[in-house]
Amino acid sequence: MASTPKKGLAGKAALPNASKQTSRGDPSKPPGVQDEKAEELEAEFKTKHLGVMGVLFWILLIHLAGIYFFTKGFLLTRMVLENKSSCQFLPFDDASAQEIAPANKQEGGCWHQKSFDKAVVIVIDALRYDFTVPFAPKDESESAHLFHDNIPVLYEVAIKNPANAFLLPFIADAPTATLQRLKGLTTGTLPTFVDAGSNFAGTAIDEDNLVAQLHSAGKTLVHLGDDTWQALFPGYFDANLTHPYDSFNVWDLHTVDNGVNEHLFPLLRPENKSKWDVIFGHYLGVDHAGHRYGPNHAAMAGKLQEMDRVIRDIIAALDDDTLLVVMGDHGMDIKGDHGGESDDEVEAALWMYSKRAAFGRTSRETLQPPKHAKERPIPQIDLVPTLALMLGIPIPFNNLGSPIEEAFAGPSGNDWGNLATVGRLTAAQIKRYQDAYAISRGAGDDEESANLWSAAEAEWKTGSKAFASKSTAVRSSYELYRKYQRHTLDVCRGLWTRFDVPSMIQGVVLLVGGIALLVLYARGMKNDRTELTSQLLSFAGVGSGLGAASGSILALFGFTEMSTLDLSILLAAAGSMAGALIAMVKKPASLTLPLPNGMWGWLAVLFTVSQSVGYASNSYTIWEDEIMLFFLTTFGVCAGISSMRQKTPTDRVLGVYHSLLFVIIGRLASFSRLCREEQMPFCRSTYYASSTSSISAPWQLGIPFLVTLILPGVIRGFYAGSKSYEGAATLWIGFAFRLGLLITSLFWMLEGADDGEWLPLSKETLKSVRVFLAQLVLALAFAAGTGAYLYSKPCISISVNKPQDDPNAPPAPFIAGQEQKPRTTVTILGFGNVYGTRFFFLVVNFALAIILLQKPMGQGAIALLVWQILSLLEILDTNNLTLTSSSIGPIVLGLLGSFYFFKTGHQATPSSIQWETAFIPLSTIKYPWTPLVVILNTFGAQILAALAVPLTVLWKRPLQTHDRVSTSPAAKLANPATKLLSDVVQAVCTHTLYLATINLATTMWAGHLRRHLMLYRIFSPRFMMGAVVLAVVDVVLMLFAVGGVRWSTLSVGEIFGW
């Protein structure tokens, strides 16, 4: 297809783009000199390449430092007080109150008369409140879902015997991850965001908590189920009776639950009753069913029914002195995931049951369990004082919860004396905690809580004189204590959202500085960037050394409150930036004003800046996926317009064709959607079988096969455009890539078969076959693919024509303007795109792996991404944007990465992380592979787009070697390979600039809007996503994109010389 003349090449020689005729044997220079020169140039390229990677590493470090300082100040921290409540001392200040003889109190309970000796605490992970109450349609059209009405036992018992049981909505504090919830449920404190990431490797709780108090009260504790408990409370549980199970394998619905049942019921038999005091049983099946299938699935209905039976069995086996608590630690969103702050995620259920009448309601209206979770909800931390006082142990020191009214009101619901007593105890402990916290933090007292406390105390004194539990004074004192407790809770919520603003500003300053330097380095340099490397690195190194030294000195001599390490890091980062700035502006002649020039430059700035401004609005953050499409289509339309202006008809036709293709593919990909909760009701999810499911629909299993059928052919078409479908390309794209995609399709077919139980094979067999297939694909992509990438030849085919075969050959083939006598004519196919096609192999390798790790719908999206990238490259080429190093290419790749992030079933919310993909190539968790797999799944689109960045300057780049260029008058460079490297670095830094700007914008908006209602739902997750994307893409760009250029350039140099 010689119909695509290239400007660069066509200018030099009247040769078709695709094939190049040249002749070997240069008589003017002896071969020895040639080789020496080539070796020199090759060595120079290799050195400079390493240097460039060093520069990118430095940029990564600057970004990490900025993110670190901002995060340190932004993610909320709470001081952990290690004070413990003790049985001997009541929480009151005045000495008179402490005179209660500890000895006899021990019998009936520490601070308060205990009501139960033993307890069975069952946590049904992700038991949402609406699972437990009868389905109540909001309007006539709404019909019951599969998750409704499957666990009726809680509601039934609470209705039938209100004195024996109560059921309440049980509101979790975000983040709704199990580890965070267990902390809240046992310590009674509010979670802070710092711990949110440690769900995988839980750390032991230092604070006073229920389990520790029970343990020190001499109770025998048993834990069954989710092994997070073991991480939080090591050593507290009876080693012989306790049976923890792996909690992370979300594709396994039954192992944990069956394990809990197996060990729980024997303990409930009368002969074993003396062996234990409190059992904590943690079922995970409901949660896993949610993660794997979503709530509206038969598996969820089955699991809930199973839980229903389990609870009925426990009730049957229970004795009179044992309290039964059943609760959810959090809910689940419409897809069955959790972690965030949406209503569905925080609304869990709490149910308490006893064989004897123990519970009361203070009013007739509250006799029935609430119909929905908005009615009479209680915070989850209320469980802590309630359980502590019911079991006769001290309230954990840090508790902020209130006693649950139903548990202390007495069977007839009028035991105001008891309520006032527990209210006073709890309030006193809260006050003690607040005082201790204020002392260690140096904070002042809150006036309103002090007033509330003294008012309550005054009422209490009047009430206790009256000796009548029904007296209004007692009642109002209870209510005042409760008010005090709730008020303190509110104050603490406010207090622990206190941000370390100076640290946040430090982080933002570092990020801004990093962006300024990137702008200068990427867009403001006229000369070859690689020549700057050594100076840049040494100046930055010296600067950071000086900064670190002065930082540690300042900190050691106590000039600042910052820790030595932090100050050293801060000043080292600042110093290195100052050094780099000096290195860059030392020669002003090589600088140019980094302003965009031309429509493309401005368009690139418009995309980046308007997107950054948009993150200030929750709406634009929510609708980011649609906005990305809007921008991409805008680019496509502009590309079409620009193509219409091209002079040569081929450029026009090809340009318009690819612009149209680009726009249409983008719109096609946009049909793959996973809506976030805030997009409802204007969005319909298509990523999974239904909006309440997290498995693929059967028809979607056809997508991988379609990809297998089409994608290799598409890539082949783009290669064939420059006659580059030669050499390794045929084997690689035509066979290996296709094979990998076929195996991937089989994998997902088996996955579907497992979900739908279509095959008469056991789950284990299917699982091991699947894991094998997945590992095979990954081996093909990464092991074989990388090996092949390192050693393969460029995609060219060389045919040798003897002169006598070809008497009418073109009179004098050109080589760099010299006329030769053609002894042998060599025709090289694929000459016009020798750099681009060779480098694209890397994209193919990663595309294969990333496609394997996506759900079927996402595989289609990634395939479209590859197509759209290729289309973009053709647009850049026909519009003369590759050789001019326009900023638009790398920026549009950035947009594509973000766009396809959403098209692969992700959103900027923690709950949309597809954890289960960790089990595609692995059957258990293995570090570091599991996190890597999840990263490849989550940020696959951004990674692929980043890998394609060097192509924006390599695609159809004319071959340049020193002997070719040196004769051309325009060329001043000795080594064309370093020019290529400089262009690659410019493109890579422009791409980084886009992501760094997005990261800065989301960071600054999250910091600025830190009191916004939607902080934790919208701004904070978007900030975290921006930061992670920046770090991941920085690494990918450095190691793989720029790293890969080394091998592709070397392989081209090996054939064509330097």
Next chain:
Amino acid sequence: MASPTSSPVAVNSPTPYQAPAEKPSAPPVNILASPIARTYSYVHPIVLLTLGVFRFEAVVSNPVEELLSDLPWLALLQIEEKKKAAPRSPSGPTVTLRPGKPGLRRKQSAGKHDWAGVWAKLMPAFMSLALTTLLATPVLAALLVLFGAPLTTHNAETLLCGAHMALLSATGLVYTHGVDSAVWKEVWGISRPADAVWGAALGTGLGAWFGAIPIPLDWDRPWQAFPITILAGAYIGSAVGSLISRTPFLYGKRIQFAPEEADEDEKKTN
């Protein structure tokens, strides 16, 4: 109407910045010089905007019905304006306006309604409406979908939005330029010199682009529904575009797309 004089501004402006390789295309279009035409050409955008404001509530409450019933009126207004104020292309699709002489053959005054005059007036009107309906509307509707308008729902809204935008932009272009391929090549390349007709067309597109911006905001206003803001943007854009692009400051200028081409050599070594 009036004789084809060009305004003093037009003399110096229509020099293309990029040296076009092909034959020169039609120069920027002047509003006819008669006072009525001048006045009307200023009144028309304002009338459009006023009507838009006037009917805005109705569009918000029932977009499909209102947009549909507005369509004939808009078409009438657009054609009337062009008939009164803009030079027009010769009747046949194959004949193109001769470059450099806008409205050359229109000598007859407004009063003479002989057969040829009627035909000459009707034909471009008919043609511009036909092309607007058959070509511009579907193309613009498709473009709306590509920009993210729903494909499975709101089809009537999308189509009507496309039709309104087509009437605002394409009708004038077809009326004045017919199917002159050189002109249309410039249209696709957004490289027409600025004049009232081209300004209105470009303004329609840009206005619609900016009109999409308020849609995602969570203000819960009924007018945020698709396609109301887009159309509002298109109306404002077309009015503003047609007004400002005839000012001496802009008249005859072309949108520069890629100055890199000019300084490519000094910026890059190859």
